[in-house]
Amino acid sequence: xPIEVNGKTLExxxxxxxxxxxxxxxxxAEVMAKEDDLELTxxxxxxxxxxxxxxxxxxxxxxxxxLTKAVxxxxxxxxxxxxxxxxxxxxxxGKQACRYAGLPKPTGCV
Amino acid sequence: xxxxxxxxxxxxxxxxLETCLRLSKAGSSILLYEDAVYGALKNTVITDLxxxxxxxxxxxxxxxxxxxxxxxxxxxxxxxEMVDYAGFVDLVDASNKVQAWV
Amino acid sequence: xxxxxKFMFLNRRAPYGTIxxxxxxxVVLIAAAFEQEVSLMFVDDGVFELVKxxxxxxxxxxxxxPTYRTLGDYEVRHMYVDKASLEARGLTAEDLVEVxxxxxxxxxxxxxxVEVVDSDKVVELMEESDVVFSx
Numbered sequence: 001x002p003i004e005v006n007g008k009t010l011e012x013x014x015x016x017x018x019x020x021x022x023x024x025x026x027x028x029a030e031v032m033a034k035e036d037d038l039e040l041t042x043x044x045x046x047x048x049x050x051x052x053x054x055x056x057x058x059x060x061x062x063x064x065x066x067l068t069k070a071v072x073x074x075x076x077x078x079x080x081x082x083x084x085x086x087x088x089x090x091x092x093x094g095k096q097a098c099r100y101a102g103l104p105k106p107t108g109c110v
Numbered sequence: 111x112x113x114x115x116x117x118x119x120x121x122x123x124x125x126x127l128e129t130c131l132r133l134s135k136a137g138s139s140i141l142l143y144e145d146a147v148y149g150a151l152k153n154t155v156i157t158d159l160x161x162x163x164x165x166x167x168x169x170x171x172x173x174x175x176x177x178x179x180x181x182x183x184x185x186x187x188x189x190x191e192m193v194d195y196a197g198f199v200d201l202v203d204a205s206n207k208v209q210a211w212v
Numbered sequence: 213x214x215x216x217x218k219f220m221f222l223n224r225r226a227p228y229g230t231i232x233x234x235x236x237x238x239v240v241l242i243a244a245a246f247e248q249e250v251s252l253m254f255v256d257d258g259v260f261e262l263v264k265x266x267x268x269x270x271x272x273x274x275x276x277x278p279t280y281r282t283l284g285d286y287e288v289r290h291m292y293v294d295k296a297s298l299e300a301r302g303l304t305a306e307d308l309v310e311v312x313x314x315x316x317x318x319x320x321x322x323x324x325x326v327e328v329v330d331s332d333k334v335v336e337l338m339e340e341s342d343v344v345f346s347x
Contacts, residue, residue, distance in 0.1 A: 057282075058281060059276060062285070069316045070285065072316065073316065122257050123226075123257050144228070145226050145229030151301065151302050154301050157302070177270060178228055178266060179260060179263060180264055
């Protein structure tokens with residue numbers, strides 16, 4: 001199902017992930033969040049940007065467990081736990097945040 | 111017009127390159143691409159075989175496939191020439207026959 | 213934790229020419245998520261998977277070599293490289309990527325878990341593994 005972002009039509013797969021990674025712009029996350037009735041705060045953006053940097057460096061979307069640990073290491077222990085991350089992304093920090101960040105679904109995520 | 115032989119399998123896994131070298135005529139051209147680019151490397155167990163073939167045949171290697179595998183020009187055997195995609199097309203164009211060793 | 217099995221992934225194929233290398237890597241990422249004890253062994257053309265500086269921009273394929281560097285985060289503790297395979301291909305340890313490992317709780321770190329080992333050691337390591345997956 002395609003999504004409309006700033007006048008452009010972007011292709012997504014059956015689970016709502018962007019088909020073409022290069023299509024991403026911040027507006028993508030805004031539009032997807034709106035569909036989920038979620039308002040994006042600085043805390044959300046911190047995780048979304050973190051995921052984009054991780055992907056840039058390693059070419060994969062991290063598994064939730066890896067994301068949690070990496071966030072704890074980089075952004076502080078108070079953020080590197082499931083409670084904090086699920087609080088921000090109720091559909092799952094792996095799936096939902098990766099989708100907003102324009103990444104593929106994490107490997108090993110079912 | 112000469113004959114062009116193409117090889118795309120790793121010489122360490124299949125004997126395509128070895129057989130191609132054994133069964134190709136002097137004066138013909140040999141192009142290594144995909145996993146066969148490993149056959150163009152110095153200091154391997156197959157280097158001597160390829161070097162000596164490069165004496166009476168022209169051996170080419172596809173540069174984009176070398177780059178993809180992290181292999182720089184200084185690793186390539188002396189006398190083996192690097193070509194890009196356009197060079198590949200030119201080679202095919204300049205040959206009266208192309209034989210693929212798959 | 214007594215249910216933890218020792219998994220070894222045996223990689224014997226070059227990247228890009230076939231799908232084997234990438235598929236192995238994907239299964240490794242999944243296996244590590246199930247908290248098994250995972251190690252990787254690179255033999256024959258598999259050693260080419262770890263060569264530094266890969267750039268696939270001109271062949272239209274995904275460059276998955278940077279992904280090996282995050283395996284430490286996936287709790288892969290060892291990546292072994294068969295010395296004889298490396299030498300037969302004109303390569304040395306310096307040509308290979310480095311993979312850092314860190315214990316997040318204790319902050320114990322290992323700068324590089326990629327280790328070149330001789331044939332006897334390969335035999336011993338395979339013997340110690342509960343399951344060896346071949347790619």
